[in-house]
Amino acid sequence: MLFQPAIIALLLAAGLGVAALGGAAPFAWQILRRWNLASGSEGQLTMERRTYLFSSLVALVLGVQLAALLLFVFNADRMSEMFVGAMCAVGTLQVNAWGFPALVAQIAVFFAASQWLLINHLDNQARDYPLVRLKYALLLLLVPLLALSFGLQLAYFKGLRADVITSCCGSLFSGESRGISGEMAGADPRLAMGLYFGSLGLAVAALGSYVLRPAPGRGNGLLAGLASGLVFPAALTGIISFLSLYIYEHPHHHCPFCILKPEYGYRGYALYLPLFLGCAAGLGVGVLQLFRRRPSLAALVPPLAQRLAWVALLALVLFLGLSAGMVWQSNLILLEH
Amino acid sequence: MTDWFHKQRYLIDFSLAALGRRKVRNLGLLAAYSLLVFVLASVMLFTQGLRQEAKRVLAESPEVILQRLVAGRQDLIPPGYLEQIGRIRGVQKMEARLWGYYYDPVVKANYTFMVPGERQIPSGQLVVGPALARERGLVAGNLISFRSYSGRLFTFQVAEVLPQASELMSADLVLLGAEDFRAFFDFPAGHYTDITLSVANPNEVRNVAAKLAAALPDSRPILREEVQRTYASLFDWREGMVLTVLAGALLAFAILAWDKASGLSAEERREIGILKAIGWETGDVLRMKFWEGVLISLSAFLIGYLAAWVHVFHLDGALFRPVLQGWAVLYPHFRLTPQVDGLQLATLFFFTVFPYTAAVLVPIWRAAITDPDAVMRT
Numbered sequence: 080m081l082f083q084p085a086i087i088a089l090l091l092a093a094g095l096g097v098a099a100l101g102g103a104a105p106f107a108w109q110i111l112r113r114w115n116l117a118s119g120s121e122g123q124l125t126m127e128r129r130t131y132l133f134s135s136l137v138a139l140v141l142g143v144q145l146a147a148l149l150l151f152v153f154n155a156d157r158m159s160e161m162f163v164g165a166m167c168a169v170g171t172l173q174v175n176a177w178g179f180p181a182l183v184a185q186i187a188v189f190f191a192a193s194q195w196l197l198i199n200h201l202d203n204q205a206r207d208y209p210l211v212r213l214k215y216a217l218l219l220l221l222v223p224l225l226a227l228s229f230g231l232q233l234a235y236f237k238g239l240r241a242d243v244i245t246s247c248c249g250s251l252f253s254g255e256s257r258g259i260s261g262e263m264a265g266a267d268p269r270l271a272m273g274l275y276f277g278s279l280g281l282a283v284a285a286l287g288s289y290v291l292r293p294a295p296g297r298g299n300g301l302l303a304g305l306a307s308g309l310v311f312p313a314a315l316t317g318i319i320s321f322l323s324l325y326i327y328e329h330p331h332h333h334c335p336f337c338i339l340k341p342e343y344g345y346r347g348y349a350l351y352l353p354l355f356l357g358c359a360a361g362l363g364v365g366v367l368q369l370f371r372r373r374p375s376l377a378a379l380v381p382p383l384a385q386r387l388a389w390v391a392l393l394a395l396v397l398f399l400g401l402s403a404g405m406v407w408q409s410n411l412i413l414l415e416h
Numbered sequence: 417m418t419d420w421f422h423k424q425r426y427l428i429d430f431s432l433a434a435l436g437r438r439k440v441r442n443l444g445l446l447a448a449y450s451l452l453v454f455v456l457a458s459v460m461l462f463t464q465g466l467r468q469e470a471k472r473v474l475a476e477s478p479e480v481i482l483q484r485l486v487a488g489r490q491d492l493i494p495p496g497y498l499e500q501i502g503r504i505r506g507v508q509k510m511e512a513r514l515w516g517y518y519y520d521p522v523v524k525a526n527y528t529f530m531v532p533g534e535r536q537i538p539s540g541q542l543v544v545g546p547a548l549a550r551e552r553g554l555v556a557g558n559l560i561s562f563r564s565y566s567g568r569l570f571t572f573q574v575a576e577v578l579p580q581a582s583e584l585m586s587a588d589l590v591l592l593g594a595e596d597f598r599a600f601f602d603f604p605a606g607h608y609t610d611i612t613l614s615v616a617n618p619n620e621v622r623n624v625a626a627k628l629a630a631a632l633p634d635s636r637p638i639l640r641e642e643v644q645r646t647y648a649s650l651f652d653w654r655e656g657m658v659l660t661v662l663a664g665a666l667l668a669f670a671i672l673a674w675d676k677a678s679g680l681s682a683e684e685r686r687e688i689g690i691l692k693a694i695g696w697e698t699g700d701v702l703r704m705k706f707w708e709g710v711l712i713s714l715s716a717f718l719i720g721y722l723a724a725w726v727h728v729f730h731l732d733g734a735l736f737r738p739v740l741q742g743w744a745v746l747y748p749h750f751r752l753t754p755q756v757d758g759l760q761l762a763t764l765f766f767f768t769v770f771p772y773t774a775a776v777l778v779p780i781w782r783a784a785i786t787d788p789d790a791v792m793r794t
Binding site: 092131147 | 460648649653655656657659660698702760763767770773774778785
């Protein structure tokens, strides 16, 4: 195992997170079984008080996990100089079999955590804790996910050996390679562009109509959430299949990680931060619609969803503008008219 | 939205005033917190500087160094070896080098004697590195004598002392002419110490090394990127070791923070009771306490990081230098280049703010759920 500060910090954050959520799990179970707002018993009162503690604790842990995704990728990119054959984060993640699963798990934790935090925020606004059971049921689902992410990270970091010869992004993201990365890289650029701009356009239109209408309907919100969710895979496919080519000005370099490097002006961060933010906020607009019909939330959901829709809209428009600008600025001609 | 901002602003105002009311306790906590950040940040900034410096030094070194091995030990390059390598595609320049070590009993240190490839040094003259000149009190024009390994005494005139700026690379260096070198070390004619190769395309370096190993089975090619990687992991490892040792301090700090946060004074308890009685909710008290934590964390982070910056880049990292940089008699004096690294800042934040926040959460919650009547009655 490599003894590196960032690795220690990541493991510390994930380990403490699992411990905290694990500690909260019995309480969550108790809430699911015994929560009764109508009761004035001492047990109920204690539970109500404890929800403050556990909500804050889980919010802290999940908030840290949002930042941990960034640190994980940043660190993987930085460590590439330690492995023979690695030129960016891909090489580092491929040193053993656990690298990419750990990244995927961390991304899953990111989206799950962002939606949980949103539900928590909404629930805290209402007087009668309408979502408390749901919140803690979801928490029980989050515990194994976070534990899995921690386990994968531990396995990955423990298996990092500097004498392993890894392969660089050129071999993983090429049309010839097997598996999902090869499919994404080998996708026809026209099709990928259609999918990319189509899904982004749909999400922006749905979010835009949600924001601009005086009283947007439930269906509109659900559509905005669904479209924002679809943007994520479509945008990743687009980045791998054509956007990266324009950034590198090279017809065969498909890597979605090299764009994070200083040689390319850290443009990857400028793309990924709004993408993740926009998708998470957009998904949130959809998730909020599910609770619109609850009496105590009917007045709270619309303004919150409206704010989130604005955030998602601005982030996705920024993402769209940046990526279109990068294609525009590039000297590469991928498609001939 | 503006309402939200106003609310947070008032909360921050209130928290600041509340912090000010308990000056001694909070200043103590701030001092301990800043000290922790200072120690961790010093370690990180110092190793980062060393890593940068190693990278900078090695950037100028040749891509491949070829040594000859006999029975697993390094041996001299015999005559005709260079010709045996012949032409390898991708190699721009091949050069045989003459260098060796000399132990000087006067200062009890090893010098590196080297024949420079790019300049001619007249016979009987030397160019010396700054650390060596300092130790032996030499300036240009002085005479210096060395007793060679064969027992003969050689006297040289110092033609020049290398500039201070190059000290990291040249601290213990002695440059001399090829004839003087061979005479001083009784070096067999036509033999060399090793061979350097410059390769223009970095992607070709491994192929060149493979060809060299195939053509000369008794040789060992050493690649620059391997040396760089070794240095990087070495410094990372040292940094990780020191940080792990400091984990005890981190734990101690978390306990201190827990203790400070849970030891609510009667006055503070009453304050929270009154706040709740006049309409504050548990969530508001939590938020106020949260802002208190943020203010303390950020101040401590800023103070600690700035102090570490001064310590490492202006006071030469006096506290951690012996542990982190390694040891040598003629250790070069050098200034590290100041640099802020995003990854490092983020890591440091994870190391300090997260444990602090986690440690004070339970005590804060205990304070926040206090019932107003229970407090006022006591």
